[in-house]
Amino acid sequence: MFEVLIDQFWSLTIAGIALGFIYVLISLGYTMVYGVLRMINFANSEIFMWGTFGTVITNRDIFHYTQTSEPAKGWKLALVLISALLMSMFVAALTAVFVEFVAYRRLRMKGTNRLATLISAIGISIALAELMRLLTDSRPVGSPRVLEKMILTEVWGANIRLDTVVTIIAAAIIYILLERFIQLSRMGKAIRAVSQNEDSAKLMGVNLNRVITVTFLVGGLATGAAGFFYITVFEYTKFNIGFTMGLAAFTAAVLGGIGNIRGAFLGGLSLGLLEVYASAVLGTQWKAVTVFIVLVLVLLFKPNGLFGEAVQQTRA
Amino acid sequence: MNKKVQRSLAVVSAAALVFGVSAVSSATAAPKSVSLAFQAPLTGSNALTGQDELTAARFALSEYNATNPAIKVELVIADDQGLADVAALLAPGIASNKKIIGLIGPAFSGATQASLPAYKAGRLPLISMSATRVSLTDRRAPVNGFPIFKRVVANDKFQGPALARYAVKGVASPSVYLVDDKTAYGKGLADYTKPNIAKLAGSDSVPENTSDYTSVVAKVKASGANVVIYCGYAPDAAKFVKALRDGGYTGIFAAGDGVLKATFPNNAGNAAAEGARLTAADVPFEDVATPAQMVAYTKLTGIKVPGSYVTSTYNATNIFLACIKQGIVTRAGMQNCLTNGSFKGVAGDTIRFDRYGDIIGGAAVGAFTIKAGKITYLGVA
Structure with a gap:
C-alpha cells in the first residue's frame, strides 16, 4: 500500500507543493474578500478559469505557438512567460473588479441582506462559466507548450522538472509580495483596518469602496497568477475547471482559517500534499473522500481552521 | 399536435364522411413521406462525435432521395449533448411524433439508457451507431433495450x-x-x-x-x-x-x-x-466506401476525411432506408423488418440482428494509432 509513496516520495512531494502553491494563490482570492466583506466570493472559481484563458490566448494567439512548435528558449521564453503571467493577472483582476461592481457594490449600497449578495455572486459565477462555454463550444482547450518540461536534476530518485520549479519559486515570490503589500503598504493597512472593524475604519477616514475594490483587485491578481501556473503545469483548460479548482482552493482557505492570509498559505500547501499522498496510497478515487474527511476532522477540533485563532490579531 | 388541431381535424373528417367527399385518391397520388429521427450530441464537449455521425446519416439519405423513391424520408435531428439528463427530456417528444418510424442513435450509452423508457412506451425502433455499453443488449441486465434497441457497433x-x-x-x-x-x-x-x-x-x-x-x-x-x-x-x-x-x-x-x-x-x-x-468499434468510411461515394460524400459535407462512426451511422441509416424501400411506413412494420430482415453493410458484410439487438457474429473492432497528430487506421484489432 505504501510502496508507491516510499518509492516516489520526492516526486509526489514536489508535485504536491507545486499544486499546493496554485491552491494558495486561488485561496487568497477567497480569503481576502472574506476578510474584508465577511462574504464568500463564489465567483472566484470563474475568475480563475478566465485567468487560465489569459495565458492560453497569450501563448496561442499573441505569440502564435502551436502544438507542433518548439518550446521557447532564452529571452523569448522569459518574454512569453512574463507576458502570459501579466495577461492572466490582468484578465482575472479585471473580472474580479467587474464582479465586485456588478454583484456586490450596488447591493451593498442598498443595504440588502447577505443572502441577496450571495445569490448575485453565484449568479454571476454561473454567467461567467456559461459565457466561456459558449465562447469555446464547450470544448477543452489545450495550450501549446512554451516552457519545455525538461528534467533539471534528480534528487533522491525524484525528477526535478523545470515547470514545477518555476511554479514553486514564482508563486512563492508572488505570495510574499502580496503578503508584504498587505502588511506594509498604506492601502494594505486600510484593508486590514476594514477587516478588523469596518465602522472604526470609516471613522478614521478610510474610503471603504476603494478598499473593497482593491481587495477584489488583489485577490484577482493572485487568482490570475494561479491561472497562469495552472496552464504552465497542466497545459489544459475548459469552461468548467473553475468548479473543482475553486472548491479545492476554498477548502484550503477554510482548512487554514478563512480570512487569514498565512492560513491560506499553509492550507493550500497542506491540501496539495494531502491530495497527492492520498491518491498515491489509497488510489485516486479516494482523493476527494480523504481530503474532505480531513477537513471535517480539522473543523471538529479547530472550528476556525488551523490558523483561525489568530484571525482577530493578525488578520490581513 | 395540439388539442385544437386534433379537434378541427376530427370535424373535417366527420364532414368528409357525412358529405361522402373522398380525399383519398388525391392523398395516394402525392408521394408518402415518413421521418427518421437522429439523436446524438451536436453541441457540448462531445459534439464532434455527433456532428461526424450526422454527416453519414445525411449522406445515406441524399443517396436514397437521389433515387426518387416512392416514400420520401425526412430527418428529424435531436441534440442530446451525449448527456443522460438531456436525453431523458428529449425522448418523450420524439416518441410522440408519430411521423417518426425509426431512430438512428442514440449515440451514447448513458443517453440511450435514459431515453429507453420513452421509446419503449412509443415502440419506436432504434439502431445505435455508437452506444457500446454491454447491458443495453444483455438479456440479464435490469434495463436493456429489448425489443426496440438494435446496434451496428461492437459492444464493449x-x-x-x-x-x-x-x-x-x-x-x-x-x-x-x-x-x-x-x-x-x-x-x-x-x-x-x-x-x-x-x-x-x-x-x-x-x-x-x-x-x-x-x-x-x-x-x-x-x-x-x-x-x-x-x-x-x-x-x-x-x-x-x-x-x-x-x-x-x-x-x-x-x-x-x-x-x-x-x-x-x-x-x-x-x-x-x-x-x-x-x-x-468502427472502421474508417474511406476504407470501405467506393471512390465515387467518397467524392459524393465530400461534395455533400465538405469533409475530406470522415470522422468516427461514419461507417456505422451510414449502415444504420441504410438499414432503415432498406425497410422503407419495402414500403414500410409504420413503427410496427419497421420493428418487424429489423428483427427478421437481412441487410448489407457498406463493406459488403451481411447484417442480421439477434434477438437482443446485436449483430449476429459481432461487429468488427478497428485498430488505430496516432502518427504526427493524425489518427491512422491499421486494420482489425
Whole structure:
C-alpha cells in the first residue's frame, strides 16, 4: 500500500507543493474578500478559469505557438512567460473588479441582506462559466507548450522538472509580495483596518469602496497568477475547471482559517500534499473522500481552521 | 399536435364522411413521406462525435432521395449533448411524433439508457451507431433495450478483449497498468479489458475532470509497467498521456474508442500522443466506401476525411432506408423488418440482428494509432 509513496516520495512531494502553491494563490482570492466583506466570493472559481484563458490566448494567439512548435528558449521564453503571467493577472483582476461592481457594490449600497449578495455572486459565477462555454463550444482547450518540461536534476530518485520549479519559486515570490503589500503598504493597512472593524475604519477616514475594490483587485491578481501556473503545469483548460479548482482552493482557505492570509498559505500547501499522498496510497478515487474527511476532522477540533485563532490579531 | 388541431381535424373528417367527399385518391397520388429521427450530441464537449455521425446519416439519405423513391424520408435531428439528463427530456417528444418510424442513435450509452423508457412506451425502433455499453443488449441486465434497441457497433464485451490484445501486440514481456475514469463507460470497458490482461501491474480509477495526474504517473512508474491502458474519454486521456510522457514514461499508451477523437492529439500535443494505440468499434468510411461515394460524400459535407462512426451511422441509416424501400411506413412494420430482415453493410458484410439487438457474429473492432497528430487506421484489432 505504501510502496508507491516510499518509492516516489520526492516526486509526489514536489508535485504536491507545486499544486499546493496554485491552491494558495486561488485561496487568497477567497480569503481576502472574506476578510474584508465577511462574504464568500463564489465567483472566484470563474475568475480563475478566465485567468487560465489569459495565458492560453497569450501563448496561442499573441505569440502564435502551436502544438507542433518548439518550446521557447532564452529571452523569448522569459518574454512569453512574463507576458502570459501579466495577461492572466490582468484578465482575472479585471473580472474580479467587474464582479465586485456588478454583484456586490450596488447591493451593498442598498443595504440588502447577505443572502441577496450571495445569490448575485453565484449568479454571476454561473454567467461567467456559461459565457466561456459558449465562447469555446464547450470544448477543452489545450495550450501549446512554451516552457519545455525538461528534467533539471534528480534528487533522491525524484525528477526535478523545470515547470514545477518555476511554479514553486514564482508563486512563492508572488505570495510574499502580496503578503508584504498587505502588511506594509498604506492601502494594505486600510484593508486590514476594514477587516478588523469596518465602522472604526470609516471613522478614521478610510474610503471603504476603494478598499473593497482593491481587495477584489488583489485577490484577482493572485487568482490570475494561479491561472497562469495552472496552464504552465497542466497545459489544459475548459469552461468548467473553475468548479473543482475553486472548491479545492476554498477548502484550503477554510482548512487554514478563512480570512487569514498565512492560513491560506499553509492550507493550500497542506491540501496539495494531502491530495497527492492520498491518491498515491489509497488510489485516486479516494482523493476527494480523504481530503474532505480531513477537513471535517480539522473543523471538529479547530472550528476556525488551523490558523483561525489568530484571525482577530493578525488578520490581513 | 395540439388539442385544437386534433379537434378541427376530427370535424373535417366527420364532414368528409357525412358529405361522402373522398380525399383519398388525391392523398395516394402525392408521394408518402415518413421521418427518421437522429439523436446524438451536436453541441457540448462531445459534439464532434455527433456532428461526424450526422454527416453519414445525411449522406445515406441524399443517396436514397437521389433515387426518387416512392416514400420520401425526412430527418428529424435531436441534440442530446451525449448527456443522460438531456436525453431523458428529449425522448418523450420524439416518441410522440408519430411521423417518426425509426431512430438512428442514440449515440451514447448513458443517453440511450435514459431515453429507453420513452421509446419503449412509443415502440419506436432504434439502431445505435455508437452506444457500446454491454447491458443495453444483455438479456440479464435490469434495463436493456429489448425489443426496440438494435446496434451496428461492437459492444464493449468485444472491444475490451480487442483492446487488451492490441495494447500488448509486439511488446516483449508486457506488464499492464489499467486506469479508468469512473464513468459508466470507462469502468465498463475496464471491466471487460481486465480479464484479458495476462500480467496486470496495477490499476487505478481517476475521476473524470481531474487536473493532476501526478500520483497515477508515480504509481505507473513504481509498478514498472510498460503498457498503460486508459478507459475513459479523450479530454482526460490527453492530460493523462501528457503527464505520463512528462513524467518520463516511455512505454505504450493504449485506449478505447472514447479517446479516438481528433481532440486527443490536438490537446495532448503531437509528441505525447504519438504512437498511442486506440481501438474503436468502427472502421474508417474511406476504407470501405467506393471512390465515387467518397467524392459524393465530400461534395455533400465538405469533409475530406470522415470522422468516427461514419461507417456505422451510414449502415444504420441504410438499414432503415432498406425497410422503407419495402414500403414500410409504420413503427410496427419497421420493428418487424429489423428483427427478421437481412441487410448489407457498406463493406459488403451481411447484417442480421439477434434477438437482443446485436449483430449476429459481432461487429468488427478497428485498430488505430496516432502518427504526427493524425489518427491512422491499421486494420482489425
